[in-house]
Amino acid sequence: MTIFGVPTQALFGQLLIGLINGAFYALLSLGLSVIFGLLNIINFTHGAQYMMGAFAAYFLLNWAGLGYWWALLVAPIAVAITGIVLERLTLKRLYQLDHLYGLLLTFGFALIIQGLFRHQYGSSGLPYAMPAELAGGRNLGFMFLPNYRAWVIVFSLAVCLTTWYVIERTRLGSYLRAATENPALVQAFGINVPRMITLTYGFGVGLAALAGVLAAPIYQVNPLMGADLIIVVFAVVVIGGLGSIMGSIVTGFGLGVVEGFTKVFYPEASNTVIFVIMAVVLLLRPAGLFGRAS
Amino acid sequence: MATTDRYVGATLPAVTGVSPPHVVAFLIMTTALVAAPFFVYPVFLMKALCFALFACAFNLLIGYVGLLSFGHAVFLGAAGYGAAHSAKVWGFPPELAILFGTGAAAVLGVVIGALAIRSKGIYFANITLAFAQMVYFFSLQAAFTGGEDGIQSVPRGTLLGVVDLKDTLTLYFVVLAIFLVGFLLIFRAIHSPFGQVLKAIRENEPRAVSLGYRAEQYKLLAFVLSATFAGLAGATKALVFQLASLTDVHWTMSGEVVLMTLLGGLGTVFGPVVGAFIVVTLENYLAQLGAWVTVVQGVIFVVCVLTFRRGVVGELGNLLRKSL
Numbered sequence: 001m002t003i004f005g006v007p008t009q010a011l012f013g014q015l016l017i018g019l020i021n022g023a024f025y026a027l028l029s030l031g032l033s034v035i036f037g038l039l040n041i042i043n044f045t046h047g048a049q050y051m052m053g054a055f056a057a058y059f060l061l062n063w064a065g066l067g068y069w070w071a072l073l074v075a076p077i078a079v080a081i082t083g084i085v086l087e088r089l090t091l092k093r094l095y096q097l098d099h100l101y102g103l104l105l106t107f108g109f110a111l112i113i114q115g116l117f118r119h120q121y122g123s124s125g126l127p128y129a130m131p132a133e134l135a136g137g138r139n140l141g142f143m144f145l146p147n148y149r150a151w152v153i154v155f156s157l158a159v160c161l162t163t164w165y166v167i168e169r170t171r172l173g174s175y176l177r178a179a180t181e182n183p184a185l186v187q188a189f190g191i192n193v194p195r196m197i198t199l200t201y202g203f204g205v206g207l208a209a210l211a212g213v214l215a216a217p218i219y220q221v222n223p224l225m226g227a228d229l230i231i232v233v234f235a236v237v238v239i240g241g242l243g244s245i246m247g248s249i250v251t252g253f254g255l256g257v258v259e260g261f262t263k264v265f266y267p268e269a270s271n272t273v274i275f276v277i278m279a280v281v282l283l284l285r286p287a288g289l290f291g292r293a294s
Numbered sequence: 295m296a297t298t299d300r301y302v303g304a305t306l307p308a309v310t311g312v313s314p315p316h317v318v319a320f321l322i323m324t325t326a327l328v329a330a331p332f333f334v335y336p337v338f339l340m341k342a343l344c345f346a347l348f349a350c351a352f353n354l355l356i357g358y359v360g361l362l363s364f365g366h367a368v369f370l371g372a373a374g375y376g377a378a379h380s381a382k383v384w385g386f387p388p389e390l391a392i393l394f395g396t397g398a399a400a401v402l403g404v405v406i407g408a409l410a411i412r413s414k415g416i417y418f419a420n421i422t423l424a425f426a427q428m429v430y431f432f433s434l435q436a437a438f439t440g441g442e443d444g445i446q447s448v449p450r451g452t453l454l455g456v457v458d459l460k461d462t463l464t465l466y467f468v469v470l471a472i473f474l475v476g477f478l479l480i481f482r483a484i485h486s487p488f489g490q491v492l493k494a495i496r497e498n499e500p501r502a503v504s505l506g507y508r509a510e511q512y513k514l515l516a517f518v519l520s521a522t523f524a525g526l527a528g529a530t531k532a533l534v535f536q537l538a539s540l541t542d543v544h545w546t547m548s549g550e551v552v553l554m555t556l557l558g559g560l561g562t563v564f565g566p567v568v569g570a571f572i573v574v575t576l577e578n579y580l581a582q583l584g585a586w587v588t589v590v591q592g593v594i595f596v597v598c599v600l601t602f603r604r605g606v607v608g609e610l611g612n613l614l615r616k617s618l
Contacts, residue, residue, distance in 0.1 A: 042416045090600060099416055100362045101599050104556065107549060108595025115588030228427075231545060235424040242417065268435060275428035282409050282421065 006264050012143035014260040020149055020218065022256020023156035024211050028233045029240060029248040030160055031207035034167070037180045037243040038200045041091070041102030045083075046233070047226030048113040049205045052079045053212025054221045055117065058128055068131035068217070075213045076206040083205030087198050110227075117223035125220025152214050159210065160249040167245055176200065180243070235278045241291020251289060312485060315616040319564055327470055336466040337534070342574040343473045344531040349554040349566030350480050351523030356552075357561030358484055359516045360496040361411075364419040364548050365426025366524055368406070371543030372429065373399040373525030378445040378538035379438055388451040388459060392472075392529040399525020400518060402429070407517035411510055423545060430543045444539030448532060465534065472530050476523050481563060483519060492516055553591055556598050559605025564618050568606050 002008065028046060035043045043049075056075035060066040066074065086109065094101045130148050137146035167173035179186045179193050187193040212226070219225055240251035255274050263270040281289060330339050352366050377395030380386040386394060410421045433439045440446070450459035459465045483489055494502040495509045503509050532538040541547060550573065558569025573591075580587045598605065604612060611618040 036416075040416075042420060090596070093600065097603075100419065101603070103362070103364075103416060103419055104552065104595055105599040107552075108592045108599065111549070111588045111592030111595065113592075115585045115592060118588070119585035231423060231427045234420045235427075238417065238420050238424060271431040271435070272428050275424050275431075278421070278424055279409055279428075282412075286412055 004265075008142055011261075011264055014264045015257060016143070016145065016149060016260075017263070018257040018260020019153050019253065020256070021259060022253035023153050024215060024229070024252075025233055025236045025256050026160050026249050026252025027156050027207055027211040027214075028230070029237045029252050030163060030245065031204035031211075032233065032237050033240075033243055033245060033248045034163070034207070035201055035204035036237075037245075038176065038197055039091070039095075039102070040099050041094075041106065042099075042234070043201075043204065044103055044106035044230070045086070045109045045113065046106075046205075046208050047228075047230030048110040049079055049083060049208040050212040050215070050226040050229070051117065051223060052082070052113065053209025054128070054216040054225060055121075055212075055223075056209065057213045057216045058126055058221045061128070068213075071213050071216075072210070076209040079209035079212075080202040080206035084198055084202040087201040091201070092194070092198075110230075114223055114227055121223055123222070123224060125222035125225075128216040128221050130217040148217060152218070156211070156214060157253075159207070160252075163207070164245050164249060232274055235274050237288075239274075239278050239281045239288055241288025244288065244290040247288065247290025312481075313617065315614070315618060316481075316563060319618055323564065323567065324474065327473075331463060331466045336462050338574070338578060340466055340469045340534045341531070342571045343469050344527045344534065345551070345554060345574055346567040346570035347473050347476045347530075348524050348527035349551050349558065349570045350477055351520045351527065352551045353555045353560065353562075353566040354480055354483065354523070355516060355520040356555065357565075358489060358492050358496065359513055361414070361513065361517070362419045362552070363410075363422040363517075363520070364552070365406070365422035365424075365429075365545070366520075366551050367543055367545065367547035368426040368429045369399040369403060369521040369524035370528035370531070370547060370551075371433065371538070371540075372402050373528035374532035374538035374542050375433065375439050375445065376525075377529035378448040378532040381451060381533065382445060382448050383438075386451075387455065388453050388533055391451070391533065392526070395529030395532065396522055396525040399528065400522040403518040403521025403525075404514075407514050407521065411514045411517055423548065426543070426545055426548055430540070430545070433540060433543050439538070439540075442540065444537055445532075446537055448536040448538065450533055450536065459533070469530055469534060472526065476526050477567070480519075480523060484563070488512070488515075550591070553595060553598075555605075557594055557602075557605055559608030559611070559618075560603075562605065562607040562611060562618050565605050565607035572606070 028050060032043055032046055035041065053075050056078050057068070057071035060071045060074060061068075090105060091102060094105060134148040134151050137144055139145075167176055175186065175191055176196065179191070179196055183193050208226075215225065236251055236255055237248065239255065240247035255277065258277070259270055259273055262273040269276070285291075327339075327343070348366075348370055351369075352363065355361050355363055355366075373395035375395070376398035377391040380394040381388065381391035406422065406425045410418055410425065413421055434441055450465065452458050453468060457464060457468065459468065484492075491502065491507050491512050494505075495507065495512055499509050528542060531542070554569035554573045555566045556569070557572060558567065559565025576590065577587055580590055602609070607618050
């Protein structure tokens with residue numbers, strides 16, 4: 001069976017890979033967006049923190065004997081704590097300055113973290129076994145679906161939608177949105193805005209680490225796994241519109257799928273298609289697909 | 295609306311005309327650079343000079359327009375490919391190869407600039423970075439760049455049919471001349487009426503627009519100028535090392551030029567030169583240590599941003615109460 005001259009097996013296979021990549025794009029760009037919304041900085045350390053999440057899972061397994069399911073809970077919290085320390089000690093001191101300094105500082109931290117991990121663990125990846133419960137797969141008739149990949153897509157979608165719900169539909173989220181609009185006024189109402197900023201940064205970092213844990217069994221645990229990925233995610237964020245929660249989720253998954261299909265129909269462009277889309281979006285809608293014009 | 299002193303580079307002394315300290319500093323720099331190859335390995339110096347010109351070009355954009363481009367390696371690398379390809383495959387003489395490479399960077403500057411210039415601050419950094427990554431992937435796949443191998447053993451040729459560039463010392467003085475011409479042209483641009491308008495736009499864009507300046511055209515021209523000089527540095531570098539490779543297009547190179555300029559002093563005339571020499575020297579000493587180079591670069595970034603935002607030359611200028 002073929003569609004446009006492409007075997008359906010290949011087509012659905014790439015669709016699946018696209019959805020997996022899209023899940024990571026969505027989780028990472030969601031974290032970037034949440035952080036950007038409140039802190040007004042682009043967190044360049046995001047890719048390194050994603051990598052730290054994967055390494056945390058690896059350490060938990062090999063040092064503490066805690067498996068995948070524990071890692072899913074503990075690794076994001078542990079990495080989020082390092083993020084909170086970083087925010088308290090350094091980022092906090094830059095809020096009065098041009099936001100570009102925040103970008104440069106987090107870029108510096110990304111270099112330090114990636115350099116240290118590369119020094120310790122080299123550039124070749126470390127293996128991380130798939131949880132036994134999710135090994136194997138099922139035959140859907142038109143394609144073979146590995147269980148773990150299905151789990152990644154469903155779980156990350158659930159995390160993304162929960163985050164969206166909390167921010168857009170709950171009281172806590174309303175504080176957050178209000179502080180994004182006007183921090184001084186929210187502070188005047190007696191809400192501890194600096195603490196909220198710290199926790200928001202921690203949450204965004206935690207999302208990156210969670211993506212790292214999810215990625216560990218699929219890709220190997222590698223010190224540079226987040227270095228190039230994060231630049232694609234930056235493009236995803238620009239396309240979706242910085243600071244837009246739903247925009248991040250939709251464009252994340254959407255662009256993953258587009259990239260997957262490009263691999264089938266025009267493989268040469270699969271690395272660049274997202275950047276080309278970004279150029280087109282910038283020409284037509286400079287604020288991004290879901291962004292508000294400022 | 296942000297107040298002016300929050301803009302990058304705006305904490306520095308105002309840009310005024312050519313002052314005696316500039317002349318003195320320029321004479322010291324030129325003398326040192328003329329004498330240097332007799333004491334230091336000339337190839338190392340040429341590398342530093344190419345990066346110094348690259349950093350000066352980058353500084354034109356961040357220091358005087360307040361735009362942080364995180365994809366400037368594209369212009370360095372693309373010009374390198376242009377020069378290397380035209381010299382090796384088409385047999386261009388060095389002067390034409392450099393011109394061709396520089397021209398290629400300028401064209402790329404117009405295209406990327408036109409798309410990116412409408413955005414500001416973080417968006418601008420993000421967008422330039424993404425375009426740079428796109429060009430990187432293109433270079434990885436295109437046939438003429440040689441992919442992972444790059445373009446190797448590029449002939450240095452004979453300059454204007456007279457000067458044989460195989461001699462390292464001769465080549466050094468040619469590179470020094472290119473650097474000085476580039477440096478002085480950038481200096482001229484900064485201190486021209488055009489440069490004053492750029493500064494006005496950096497300080498208060500709506501006001502500059504209300505005074506009748508077409509801010510976007512000024513910014514685009516500054517972007518293209520910056521890309522062109524970065525290209526000049528890249529084309530020269532390709533001939534010096536007889537190599538054009540992916541390293542020069544990668545985003546780590548874009549990060550390096552930010553580091554050089556930040557360390558030397560954003561928005562200072564001589565800062566990028568000083569920063570480039572420090573970073574190139576450091577990398578030379580740390581080269582055996584592998585991943586530690588990245589760590590050291592990261593530490594410099596963090597320290598500069600947290601405590602040393604004026605950079606070496608900026609602090610020096612502040613100490614002497616002179617604009618350098």
